[in-house]
Amino acid sequence: xxxxxxxxxxxxxxxxxxxxxxxxxxxxxxxxxxxxxxxxxxxxxxxxxxxxxxxxxxxxxxxxxxxxxxxxxxxxxxxxxxxxxxxxxxxxxxxxxxxxxxxxxxxxxxxxxxxxxxxxxx
Amino acid sequence: xxxxxxxxxxxxxxxxxxxxxxxxxxxxxxxxxxxxxxxxxxxxxxxxxxxxxxxxxxxxxxxxxxxxxxxxxxxxxxxxxxxxxxxxxxxxxxxxxxxxxxxxxxxxxx
Numbered sequence: 001x002x003x004x005x006x007x008x009x010x011x012x013x014x015x016x017x018x019x020x021x022x023x024x025x026x027x028x029x030x031x032x033x034x035x036x037x038x039x040x041x042x043x044x045x046x047x048x049x050x051x052x053x054x055x056x057x058x059x060x061x062x063x064x065x066x067x068x069x070x071x072x073x074x075x076x077x078x079x080x081x082x083x084x085x086x087x088x089x090x091x092x093x094x095x096x097x098x099x100x101x102x103x104x105x106x107x108x109x110x111x112x113x114x115x116x117x118x119x120x121x122x
Numbered sequence: 123x124x125x126x127x128x129x130x131x132x133x134x135x136x137x138x139x140x141x142x143x144x145x146x147x148x149x150x151x152x153x154x155x156x157x158x159x160x161x162x163x164x165x166x167x168x169x170x171x172x173x174x175x176x177x178x179x180x181x182x183x184x185x186x187x188x189x190x191x192x193x194x195x196x197x198x199x200x201x202x203x204x205x206x207x208x209x210x211x212x213x214x215x216x217x218x219x220x221x222x223x224x225x226x227x228x229x230x231x232x
Contacts, residue, residue, distance in 0.1 A: 037221065047157075047165065047208055049221040060218050063123060096164060107212040107221065108155040108170040115164050 002026035004036075004097050004113035011119050012087050018118060022080040022097030029075050030055055033103035036080040038071065040093040041115075048093075052100070053080060089120045124148060124213035126224035133230040140196040142227045144209030147190055154192040155210045156185060158203075159226075165208065169194060196229070204231040 008020035020038070027034055037052040051071040052060045061069050070083045080097060094117050098109035126146040134140040144154060153172050157165035167176055169185035172192060182197045196203055209224040 047223040105170040112164040
């Protein structure tokens with residue numbers, strides 16, 4: 001069974017750096033075709049893809065946020081970490097991590113974590 | 123930047139057919155994916171590669187593609203299908219690929 005779980009602070013102050021961890025099980029990020037993404041959703045708004053890391057350690061970022069984002073993985077711990085610098089109240093959102101298995105479902109996010117709500121406020 | 127356009131809302135009566143569209147210039151070249159999201163829950167993949175259905179997704183969910191528009195069809199809508207639906211695709215026209223979501227469509231079952 002594939003599962004993903006996000007963890008991190010519920011509250012951050014403006015200008016601080018947010019660090020989120022995605023801990024997953026049921027698959028290996030060293031397997032060809034496997035990827036993990038971060039996706040966020042502000043309250044009442046649409047989903048927004050942020051970043052993706054693949055089995056080969058290639059990293060891709062949202063064009064609009066790439067200067068603030070860093071994604072990394074620790075294959076031995078089955079974890080993917082996202083850092084976002086210079087947080088602002090508009091970054092208040094639920095942050096999800098999700099798996100892509102390109103060999104089976106293409107560019108789909110086929111399994112999602114439950115999400116973690118992050119509020120940016122002083 | 124690449125955009126996917128969805129209608130904000132669709133309403134149908136139980137038992138009828140709901141059709142939710144998603145338009146984007148790159149859709150003739152890239153697959154589309156559909157997600158269902160109920161309040162307070164994470165999205166669930168219901169259609170991948172335009173028309174494939176993951177295991178566990180009811181047969182009443184289907185997808186199709188024509189030119190720059192893809193369509194999610196829910197036949198025989200049930201009350202439990204009331205949710206937000208998002209289309210998604212990948213834009214590879216730039217230097218690096220970008221994964222893009224539509225603005226979402228709220229399906230109301232009357």
